[in-house]
Amino acid sequence: MNSANEWQTALPEFLLEAEKLLSKSEECLSHLHLIRNDSDAIDCMNYSLTKLAEKADDLALQAISEFSRHIQYLIANAESPLQLHDQALDALHNCLTLLAWQLELIDTRTGELRLDESEQTSLIATVTLQIPQKDFANKPQQRLLHVP
Template identity: 65%
Template sequence: MPNDRKNWSQRLPEFLIEAETLLAKSEECLSHLQLINNDKDAIDCMLSTLLKLANKADALALEAVSEFSLHIHGLLTHAQHHMELHDQALDALKDCFTLMAWQLELVDHTTGKLGLDNSEQTSLIEAFAFQVGQSPCEVLQPPRSLAVVPFAQKQA
């Protein structure tokens, strides 16, 4: 569904502010994980913020941001169930967040396009996948859409 240009251009600045806030929250969770290894609350918080970011980017047809967030979300979900997040995995995740912050700053405010190729994104996803013991081939498949599940529903 194409975006209404007028509505889109009004929503983009609001999205960018919210995206920066969500990314900052993810980075805080990452810092927490660096202090307290595999803290479930920090991982859940990071997963939630990544999913919100992906959904909000998707609503504005910002595919690069949405897909990158979903890839990281998928890898982190896999990792939390299969291994402990060691320092190298957390460093690779930090690199992903750093690139995402740059991408948010470089989104063209007129077109919504990101004037970068996806090679660095792919490289960082592969590096994080390697650190969490997942095959890069599986990771680079198009991510499936994920729905936000309210915390209350997860508790039920």
């Protein structure tokens, strides 16, 4: 976005859509707490996070788009996505909570989001520990948050 006026027009629509996508992801996560092997719930979370990343990209909200993509990648690349245990689901919930909180911090006049990425990095590290991955050699092309 090039001007504050463009942000003031586009941001409310984005925030409404982002809220819906995060809410849908939360519903899917709750469902997975009850029924672990529900591939529809996993697919729904993957779709919602991908869509959120795309919408954030449209507004150049890089921190939100990259964090959403990284979470989605960890779910999609899980060794056993239909066998996520409570700690993995809790870690994913914490990521979704942080995303919701970060959406509230977007400056409505400029569209800027100033934040320290350390909490995102820490949550990604936790999710990575809780959800064993198939193969990290084939990471997606976009820049992922650095996890030590």
